[in-house]
Amino acid sequence: MAEATIREAGPVGMVTFRGDLGAEPVQRALGEVAGLDLPERGRAAIGARTLLWMSPDELMLVCDRGEAGALAADLSARLDGVHHLALDISDARTVLVVEGAVREVLAKLAPVDLHPSVFPVGAFRRTRLNQVAAAFWLVSETEARVICFRSVAEYVRKLLDISAEAPVAGLYD
């Protein structure tokens, strides 16, 4: 019996945003378009959509596949004259959903301390899963989302499957 289940999230919209995240017009436009408060450093803002803190000048908006193009265009329209980049990159990456003993499944693959005191629900981390770049965030104690480039999605899927096969060691109980 596997200790976690892994499935592809299916078509997911992803909009990358680059710009000065500290600037007031940028914060206002992002907040209004995403319908979320901007995430703090190293966090994911989770609501109807999700905003991921990718780097000091980059956020990623995760949304429905059909609305990604319109959201990117809306951001650019609101920030006319402000230096930024908003682009629908839904085809670049795949989102995987891990349910079950997610902390242990991920801890075996990434050089990340996944103890709840260090990596609480809502934390977001760009790192590597074994050999490839990936990122993940915890939606709850039993559900994590993993994003990786589409070209390596099968590899990551198999990694997670293998990691989920072993019995839970109870490291995070």
Next chain:
Amino acid sequence: MLTLTCPCCGTTAEETEFAPGGEAHLKRVGPGSDDAAFEEYMFLRENPKGVHFERWRHAYGCGKWFHAARCTVTMDVFGTYSAQVTEPPQEIRDRISARRPGWSWREFA
């Protein structure tokens, strides 16, 4: 194992999440310089046993470059700091002096 803290995103991670970028604070010597100065800039690198300054990139994380001051013997990291400086900040130098009195590296001490 070398453990670095990226000053750009605040993440503390082990070295496999970073990409090394060689020696820090090199000063480019351009066209018109004499051969000895160009050789020094192009090829000659510090290889200290002790305090060292390096460039690193948070390759699997936020993707940003930064500087690190560390000890090549003990893997102690004295501190990491912005890539947008041409010499180690005083705060980093003070921290090294506290733990390695009398240190020097190129023209810095």
